[in-house]
Amino acid sequence: MSKSNNVYKDAYNRGLRLLEETKSLPSEPELGALLGVSRTTIRTILARMEETGLIAWNKRSKTVLRVPRQDDFFPEEETDTLSQIIERSFMRRLLAGGAEPGMQINELELAREIGVGTTSVREFLIRFSRFGLIEKRRNSHWVLKGFTRAFALELTEIREMFELRSAAAFAALPEDSPVWADLDLLEDEHRLLAREIATRFNEFSELDERFHRLIHRASHNRFIVDFYDVIAMIFHYHYQWNKAQERERNEVAVAEHLAYIAALKSRDLGKVDAACRKHLKSARHTLLTSIPEGQQP
Amino acid sequence: MSKSNNVYKDAYNRGLRLLEETKSLPSEPELGALLGVSRTTIRTILARMEETGLIAWNKRSKTVLRVPRQDDFFPEEETDTLSQIIERSFMRRLLAGGAEPGMQINELELAREIGVGTTSVREFLIRFSRFGLIEKRRNSHWVLKGFTRAFALELTEIREMFELRSAAAFAALPEDSPVWADLDLLEDEHRLLAREIATRFNEFSELDERFHRLIHRASHNRFIVDFYDVIAMIFHYHYQWNKAQERERNEVAVAEHLAYIAALKSRDLGKVDAACRKHLKSARHTLLTSIPEGQQP
DNA sequence: TTATTGTCTTTTATCGTGAAAAAACAGTTT
DNA sequence: AAACTGTTTTTTCACGATAAAAGACAATAA
Numbered sequence: 193m194s195k196s197n198n199v200y201k202d203a204y205n206r207g208l209r210l211l212e213e214t215k216s217l218p219s220e221p222e223l224g225a226l227l228g229v230s231r232t233t234i235r236t237i238l239a240r241m242e243e244t245g246l247i248a249w250n251k252r253s254k255t256v257l258r259v260p261r262q263d264d265f266f267p268e269e270e271t272d273t274l275s276q277i278i279e280r281s282f283m284r285r286l287l288a289g290g291a292e293p294g295m296q297i298n299e300l301e302l303a304r305e306i307g308v309g310t311t312s313v314r315e316f317l318i319r320f321s322r323f324g325l326i327e328k329r330r331n332s333h334w335v336l337k338g339f340t341r342a343f344a345l346e347l348t349e350i351r352e353m354f355e356l357r358s359a360a361a362f363a364a365l366p367e368d369s370p371v372w373a374d375l376d377l378l379e380d381e382h383r384l385l386a387r388e389i390a391t392r393f394n395e396f397s398e399l400d401e402r403f404h405r406l407i408h409r410a411s412h413n414r415f416i417v418d419f420y421d422v423i424a425m426i427f428h429y430h431y432q433w434n435k436a437q438e439r440e441r442n443e444v445a446v447a448e449h450l451a452y453i454a455a456l457k458s459r460d461l462g463k464v465d466a467a468c469r470k471h472l473k474s475a476r477h478t479l480l481t482s483i484p485e486g487q488q489p
Numbered sequence: 490m491s492k493s494n495n496v497y498k499d500a501y502n503r504g505l506r507l508l509e510e511t512k513s514l515p516s517e518p519e520l521g522a523l524l525g526v527s528r529t530t531i532r533t534i535l536a537r538m539e540e541t542g543l544i545a546w547n548k549r550s551k552t553v554l555r556v557p558r559q560d561d562f563f564p565e566e567e568t569d570t571l572s573q574i575i576e577r578s579f580m581r582r583l584l585a586g587g588a589e590p591g592m593q594i595n596e597l598e599l600a601r602e603i604g605v606g607t608t609s610v611r612e613f614l615i616r617f618s619r620f621g622l623i624e625k626r627r628n629s630h631w632v633l634k635g636f637t638r639a640f641a642l643e644l645t646e647i648r649e650m651f652e653l654r655s656a657a658a659f660a661a662l663p664e665d666s667p668v669w670a671d672l673d674l675l676e677d678e679h680r681l682l683a684r685e686i687a688t689r690f691n692e693f694s695e696l697d698e699r700f701h702r703l704i705h706r707a708s709h710n711r712f713i714v715d716f717y718d719v720i721a722m723i724f725h726y727h728y729q730w731n732k733a734q735e736r737e738r739n740e741v742a743v744a745e746h747l748a749y750i751a752a753l754k755s756r757d758l759g760k761v762d763a764a765c766r767k768h769l770k771s772a773r774h775t776l777l778t779s780i781p782e783g784q785q786p
Numbered sequence: 787t788t789a790t791t792g793t794c795t796t797t798t799a800t801c802g803t804g805a806a807a808a809a810a811c812a813g814t815t816t
Numbered sequence: 817a818a819a820c821t822g823t824t825t826t827t828t829c830a831c832g833a834t835a836a837a838a839g840a841c842a843a844t845a846a
Contacts (some may be wrong), residue, residue: 229807
């Protein structure tokens with residue numbers, strides 16, 4: 193196998209959802225823009241849709257014949273990127289315990305275990321190295337630095353530095369900047385979530401990321417914006433392994449976000465600083481308490 | 490060709506220099522530690538040294554027979570890593586002009602031009618992407634963001650944030666920390682260079698990097714330490730293309746460093762902050778004035 | 787018995803190759 | 817003629833294979 197066709201499969205699945213809404217599909221370039229793939233892939237999708245009797249396709253006319261059934265969709269797991277598969281697998285090992293700091297990482301073994309080529313694993317490790325959890329020894333193996341307390345402290349130190357600066361930049365943005373509308377929308381979503389926190393608390397992490405990314409973007413600094421990838425990645429997995437008091441934690445965080453948003457809207461730099469600091473402090477606390485004890489150096 | 494033996498060649502060249510100093514070489518493991526390579530490579534080196542009549546090798550005894558000549562050394566260019574070759578080639582293109590921001594980067598074309606496989610180029614681009622000069626479009630090509638004024642400003646913003654913090658951490662280090670001795674040594678080197686600046690001004694860049702890395706290390710934060718790689722990389726190439734007033738610039742910088750060092754030794758946070766700010770300001774100015782005009786967006 | 791050498795095994799670095807996906811080009815339709 | 821479809825070319829992505837380099841193990845010498 194040289195390259196999986198997950199791009200096609202994922203786009204196909206998303207394309208199926210379009211069939212539920214319309215009686216005929218738009219032009220190929222339009223579909224390409226809609227699904228974010230090339231026309232080549234669109235044509236492969238259309239070909240299969242025709243084959244399975246979902247549409248009648250003749251040049252410009254693409255008539256929907258029937259609504260897609262559950263078994264028309266490709267299985268979820270076949271739509272993942274190789275790097276997503278590798279990352280998940282790698283993080284599972286990392287968090288499963290037994291992954292002590294200092295331990296060496298074997299490309300070949302990882303590749304065999306996950307069932308992929310070594311090149312993909314290498315490329316993943318290179319990409320992953322910027323998160324600061326692993327390190328390469330010159331023409332030799334990788335070393336696991338581990339998700340330790342030191343890591344969490346170093347991460348949050350930078351995060352706090354960057355976010356305080358971004359928040360200040362945000363508050364200083366002119367009245368007519370479109371970000372204020374974005375902020376209003378996010379505020380509404382927060383209020384809604386706060387009201388239904390009892391049942392929807394697990395939707396917070398996604399909202400959290402969108403909120404903080406909006407703030408960081410105000411810095412207009414690529415290094416600050418990019419650094420949020422590290423935070424997002426850590427929090428993504430952190431949310432998965434630390435379910436203790438998830439509802440309570442998220443409830444507190446939503447309230448802090450609302451206070452933070454109010455401070456931003458007030459444009460009062462003192463208030464912004466205080467609200468930001470308060471939220472970051474509790475975020476740091478949450479992260480620190482969740483570090484597995486076995487991984488202390 | 491599947492893998493070049495540059496590790497061997499480079500270690501061999503460094504090994505030759507040992508022959509000039511001693512009459513017999515130490516054990517294989519010891520040599521390995523000395524040259525930073527495995528025993529396998531050491532044995533290959535010894536085998537060649539024996540073959541070319543440099544040493545007599547019999548088990549433990551490795552007697553030096555003659556001093557190495559110039560033609561015993563492998564050519565300099567054969568000792569480079571592939572990634573060094575690719576980086577140099579890539580940067581040359583980037584700085585040669587005609588590399589407008591937004592331009593797309595072609596892996597295959599790069600690989601062909603440099604005469605290497607696509608895998609190596611891909612891995613280089615992934616590694617290089619953390620410098621913020623290029624960006625990947627999801628399952629498509631890379632896009633050049635370019636060495637623009639915006640880039641320089643974003644870079645220096647972070648640099649200043651990080652260095653001010655590191656410098657403060659440095660000054661707060663206890664009396665008995667070994668960094669003070671390192672600082673003393675660096676101070677001496679600065680004084681020496683200041684005295685002979687007329688002839689040795691081009692040695693400043695290397696000293697500059699060592700000095701700033703020492704400071705950054707005091708932060709004890711991997712993200713801060715790692716970020717210096719971005720700065721070092723930019724300054725490395727910056728020094729190559731901007732030779733205007735090099736002597737004057739370096740003379741000023743050496744003086745600023747000495748003031749900075751004095752401030753650190755005084756442990757007076759106010760003085761440290763002032764000296765650091767002053768130096769960073771002139772460093773930023775130097776960098777900004779050197780940005781090629783043609784690359785403004 | 788401990789470090790060192792000789793030998794064998796494993797892992798990393800790099801390439802060429804082939805399928806998936808993108809992009810370019812050419813011919814059609816409205 | 818502008819946008820679309822059909823066709824061809826190019827590029828990206830991922831693999832297996834292979835030489836370089838590292839590492840492990842057994843045999844040996846101090």
